[in-house]
Amino acid sequence: MEVAVRELLIEKGVLTADQVRRQVEDMDSRTPARGAAVVARAWSDPVFHRLLMADGNAAVETMGLERGPYKLVVVENTPDVHNVIVCTLCSCYPRWLLGLPPDWYKSRNYRSRMVREPRAVLREFGLELPQDTTVRVHDSTADMRYLVLPMRPVGTDEWQEQQLGALVGRDAMVGVAVCASR
Amino acid sequence: MSEQTEPVRFEPGEHVAVRAAHPPGHVRTPAYVRGCEGVIERLCGTYPNPEEMAYGRSGLPAQPLYRVRFRQADLWADYEGGPSDTVDVEIFQHWLQPTGVNNDGTPRRS
Amino acid sequence: MGGQPAGPVARTEHDYALWEKRVDALLVLLSRKDNRQMTVDELRRNIEALGPGVYDSLSYYERWMHSITATLLQHGVLTVDELGRKMADVEHRVARGEL
Numbered sequence: 001m002e003v004a005v006r007e008l009l010i011e012k013g014v015l016t017a018d019q020v021r022r023q024v025e026d027m028d029s030r031t032p033a034r035g036a037a038v039v040a041r042a043w044s045d046p047v048f049h050r051l052l053m054a055d056g057n058a059a060v061e062t063m064g065l066e067r068g069p070y071k072l073v074v075v076e077n078t079p080d081v082h083n084v085i086v087c088t089l090c091s092c093y094p095r096w097l098l099g100l101p102p103d104w105y106k107s108r109n110y111r112s113r114m115v116r117e118p119r120a121v122l123r124e125f126g127l128e129l130p131q132d133t134t135v136r137v138h139d140s141t142a143d144m145r146y147l148v149l150p151m152r153p154v155g156t157d158e159w160q161e162q163q164l165g166a167l168v169g170r171d172a173m174v175g176v177a178v179c180a181s182r
Numbered sequence: 183m184s185e186q187t188e189p190v191r192f193e194p195g196e197h198v199a200v201r202a203a204h205p206p207g208h209v210r211t212p213a214y215v216r217g218c219e220g221v222i223e224r225l226c227g228t229y230p231n232p233e234e235m236a237y238g239r240s241g242l243p244a245q246p247l248y249r250v251r252f253r254q255a256d257l258w259a260d261y262e263g264g265p266s267d268t269v270d271v272e273i274f275q276h277w278l279q280p281t282g283v284n285n286d287g288t289p290r291r292s
Numbered sequence: 293m294g295g296q297p298a299g300p301v302a303r304t305e306h307d308y309a310l311w312e313k314r315v316d317a318l319l320v321l322l323s324r325k326d327n328r329q330m331t332v333d334e335l336r337r338n339i340e341a342l343g344p345g346v347y348d349s350l351s352y353y354e355r356w357m358h359s360i361t362a363t364l365l366q367h368g369v370l371t372v373d374e375l376g377r378k379m380a381d382v383e384h385r386v387a388r389g390e391l
Contacts, residue, residue, distance in 0.1 A: 001357050002311050003391065004378040006318060008370055014329060015321045023317035024310070071226065073249075088212050088294030090336055091352075100316070102305035106352055112298035115214060119263050124301055134266040137254075139294065142210050142247055142272040143229045208337035214295035236337035238330075238367065258295070 035097040036168035068096040076149040084175030086114035092140040153181035208236035220252040312353040
């Protein structure tokens with residue numbers, strides 16, 4: 001079906017083979033390393049951190065990254081608050097910073113349960129949160145896309161931005177993991 | 183604002199209720215918050231109405247979109263976590279009403 | 293599906309195949325403001341229209357492809373007849389090992 005529809009659209013001049021190819025290349029270039037670089041910059045640069053929280057799209061643009069097609073809302077983890085992202089209606093995801101979402105993010109089980117029993121789901125991901133930590137679930141239902149700003153691991157005060165970026169995994173930016181210094 | 187945009191009716195911090203409606207068709211208001219009360223966390227901006235866009239129409243006038251914060255304990259009787267746990271959901275203004283009124287806008291008897 | 297009872301989250305993921313990325317690319321290109329043939333909302337509406345049975349029998353990008361095709365037919369960007377002929381042609385080329 002994909003071949004048939006694509007060839008027809010190209011024959012009819014709705015789009016070109018070149019556009020499809022470039023689009024796939026762009027997709028391949030978007031990986032969680034971009035999001036990790038944003039997080040590392042926020043950990044290292046207080047001015048950038050402020051801008052990122054106030055206007056995520058403008059902040060990522062200052063790093064030379066694409067602004068993104070949706071409004072970016074960054075939610076910050078603290079010792080008292082843990083944030084986690086889900087899209088119960090489909091699979092909204094900050095693709096320009098993290099790439100295409102993993103299968104589990106799009107799965108019925110994750111989407112059904114994350115809003116109702118986030119602590120149980122996080123436990124399945126190996127993350128046990130203290131009862132007095134506030135868990136904030138963000139259901140990405142419309143025109144916002146969310147990125148979790150994880151807590152900076154302790155003992156990394158002297159680290160350079162690039163080293164810090166290596167600590168930031170995709171799952172921590174979705175909120176189903178945290179960052180550790182080793 | 184122009185006729186192309188619905189005026190903003192709610193402010194951050196305001197308590198609101200989600201209408202308990204279940205129309206057929208494409209809707210971006212999750213079923214699990216319909217009929218529930220929450221607090222406006224922020225105004226996200228105004229966006230064309232996806233319920234109209236889903237049928238190939240313009241979605242204008244654009245609707246204000248809010249992030250509404252719900253207490254998990256208010257949504258689920260058997261919720262496992264603490265009372266401060268929340269879920270934030272983006273909801274378009276036409277799905278929201280002040281608390282204390284019925285679906286048809288008449289005051290609710292308590 | 294938010295809040296519905298469901299089982300454990302299987303933490304699976306896979307590297308997307310080229311055809312999957314192409315389906316994704318089609319949607320992006322068809323929903324661009326400067327050459328809009330459909331919207332993401334129409335994609336979602338036609339995915340929901342699959343119904344729970346068909347929904348669960350298809351993979352993620354198979355659902356997208358069904359939905360994109362349905363929407364393009366609804367808008368008259370493609371016709372059933374040309375799609376039928378093209379699909380037969382593609383099948384033929386697959387059988388001959390050309391695709």
